[in-house]
Amino acid sequence: MRKKLTPYLFLAGPLTLYSIWVIYPIFRTFLVSFTRWDGMTKSRFVGWENFVRLFNDRYFILSLLNNLKWMIGFVILSIPLGLLFAMLMDQKYPGHKVYKSLVYLPMALSFVVIGQIWSWVLEPSGGVVNAFLRWIGLEGLAKPWLSDPKIVTYSLIWAALWRQIPYAMVLFLAGLQSVDKEHVEAAIVDGANAFQRFWYVILPELRPAIVITITVNIIDSLRAFDIVFVMTRGGPYYSSSVMANYMYIQAFHNYRMGYGASIAVIQFLITLGFILIYVLNVLKREERL
Amino acid sequence: MKKTFRATLFYVLCTLIVVLWMVPFVVAFFTAFKTMDEIFMLRNFWSPPKTWTFENFKIAWIEGRMARYFINTAIVTAVSVAGTLLLSSLSAYALAWYEFKLRTTILMIFVSGMLIPFQMLLIPVYRFSVVTGLYDTLIGVILFHVAFQLGFCTFFLRNFMVTIPSSLFDAARIDGAGAFRIYSKIIMPLVKPAVAALSILEFTWIWNDYLWSLILLQSDAKKTVTIGLTTLQGQWISSWNVIAAGALLAATVPVIVFLIFQRYFIQGLTLGSIKG
Amino acid sequence: MKKFVVLVLVTIMVFVFAKERIVINSYMSDPAPRKALAELVEIFQQKYPEYEVVVNTFAHEDFKVLLRTWLASPKGTADVVTWFAGERMRYFAEMGLIVPVEEVFEGAKWEDYFPEAFRSTCSYKDKIYFIPQSWYWWGVYYRKSVFEKFGIKEPKTWDDFLQVCETLKKNGIVPITIGTKFPWTAAGWFDILNLRINGLDYHIALTAGEVPYTDPKLLKVFEYWRQIIDKGYLLPNHTAYEWQEAATFLFRGQAGMYYMGQFIKDVAPAEVKDDLDFFRFPIIDPAVAPYEETPIDGFMIPANAPNKKGAIVFLRFIASKEAQEKFAKDLGRLAANVEVAPPDAHAKKGLDMILASAGVAQFYDRDTNPEMAEVGMNAFIEFMQNPDRINDILKRLEAERKRIYGK
Structure with a gap:
């Protein structure tokens, strides 16, 4: 009897705190998503109204599509580039540690700082990117990166990748540790060139790392908020909005708590799919241990 | 010959990447030392200042009330990290070493909690803090951080604990050691490296938090560095040099901590491989 | 004891x-x-x-x-x-x-x-x-020294105003600066144009949610607004800047005019403060009495x-x-x-x-319901960037008005 109780005794403290600050709020948000509520006066139950409205809301759809852009951007850029950086810096030439530290540095920064710095990098008149383009004679490519609705989302993803690529690189470097050096040596003996070694030997062994990194990137892309909030607040006119940001605007600017909650719920449900993939992956790996 | 070529290629490519990656830092650095006149007359961010001035740092430090905010942030971060690590080691211990009915369920709850879109929590957490009187207190922010980070830390430590050979645990049990004794005397010393890695990760995240301090604090006397920086931005919107100085000041502590403890940070990310 | x-x-x-x-x-x-x-x-x-x-x-x-x-x-x-x-x-x-x-x-x-x-x-x-x-009041702010340099006098009518813009532009100065990263600055333009064209009573009715946004009289406001947009008189990339950042263009003499509240003086550098002056927003329709914005x-x-x-x-x-x-x-x-x-x-x-004015309004986001204001002001920005979409934009605004006011 006592033995059965032991794990619960250990869990009592953490679980209580967790329930109050995390579990309960999640349930609360689910409830609120079925109401019309301005956050001040009494709320009113409206059934599925918020959700129906959401899918007729062009800005919500736009935010959803922007999340998709983030997702694609993260996956097709931070995975290959992260892998490339990792492969490159995994060669233990003197000084490789210094190179790594410098590339990692953005991960130590707050999004507030990142957003501020990048708005200077992308500033239209004197920002580094445009100045550089003009300097090499590509005046035509100099763009108002943060004010043109057509490109602003890509600019934000670009800024986010500054931090995301090193992150992917860290995960791949760890994955490379587990690549069997003997297999690589064997391939060299067999006369495989660098590309073949990479494609037929290293890549397959990296598979678990790749799966994890992709999932992590997808989850991060769906949660994107800080960079958008700091750099454009979703503007101009919602063109760079993502779900998290649109939820914040609806709930806290427009006083539509119920509507905002319903966005959070949708975002949660979409993310949940990937969370499940991730969790199953982790548990499966464990079974093999 | 081939060897030198490869080495050259390595250095060339790495230098290229690092230079590219450093550009934003250089921009901030230059801007922070420029005078107002230079910023607006030339309106470029890439050239070094013609006249270097430290005035901006002084303004940012005083107007941004950085001294006060650094202390607040240090308190919040230190206590939160310690609290999270303590509590999550308890729950991780239970989830790693005991078989019980709700084990998988509870683990799943911790794991999914760490990945949820945090906006789900904003409104209820705010209201809860106000009702309980935790609003606008450092302890309120700390409690929230501890709870919110529990999911990740529990998951992280549990994953590390299950790699410890269970013979150790069983042997101690047969010797008649109590559960808490096993936890504190046998398991915890073994997970020290994981705790080190985790604490650096958590340090960086909590130090850099912005939204929760914004929502849960109101007094100027209690605000944190990131809030100080955004208030500074609100006040000195067009004084980019002052803001740059403030941003650099705000970044110093996490960057120094990161550079010193980088090894742990990277281990943490690798072991946890989920949050960013 | x-x-x-x-x-x-x-x-x-x-x-x-x-x-x-x-x-x-x-x-x-x-x-x-x-x-x-x-x-x-x-x-x-x-x-x-x-x-x-x-x-x-x-x-x-x-x-x-x-x-x-x-x-x-x-x-x-x-x-x-x-x-x-x-x-x-x-x-x-x-x-x-x-x-x-x-x-x-x-x-x-x-x-x-x-x-x-x-x-x-x-x-x-x-x-x-x-x-x-x-x-305080809203007015068109400018630098006296800049106007003097190009022999410009304060314009009284819309045509004069356009003329001033043209002169400034020819001399390589951005005629009108504005920063719309936060969209309320655009609402200032909407308000004053509506006041000049349709008058105070209409404006009050509109901000109270009683007039449909698809009303033809309202369309006229955007037609005037369009003139300065199409001629390229506005600061390029204005959505990248906050209002203070946009003001620096004026302070540095790189932009000529800024329709702004008196608080622009709060952020002006000392050496520019006394050079800064303002004039009443030009009259568009002489039949409409001058109304102003005074938050x-x-x-x-x-x-x-x-x-x-x-x-x-x-x-x-x-x-x-x-x-x-x-x-x-x-x-x-x-x-x-x-x-x-x-x-x-x-x-x-x-x-x-x-x-000397015939009446005053507060400001778009102070006169209208907050939710409507948020959608409305974002719509103004969308219009400023895509003037061709105006009919579509107004239709959407009207749908929002109906939802928000339940009319």
């Missing part, structure tokens, strides 16, 4: 000498107004030593979001908050989240302090909820304020001639208090412009 007596004495002393706290949450985050408020608080504390005043300052845009969270919480955390008169104040009064402040006038009347004309924007259902502190800023008391008594005392001080005079003088704004004369020639000019 002795110890006990000492303890009791200490407790009593603490009780007697403990100061009562008044907490003020303020959006005055620009250095100049922040300092002005801090000095007022200092004077207040000297006059009323029994109070200890704490001012919490927030960045403007954060404040707008946080205010509602404070007001709606079951337990209050602030006793006095800064805010805007008009619909934005009434929105909270209607929900009972702020309380009437009539006690401020104990033994006196509203008229003893403030102009009768201000009463309605500060009231809800005949009760006063808002203590005005200062007010009123001030304070209100949350219904959940822990120390309402102290809040009233503080607001009574804020309403006083002394406090109003100091604030107006520090910032060159107009005091709400009737006894205070305009602090300088610039303010006198502003006051004269308002006195």
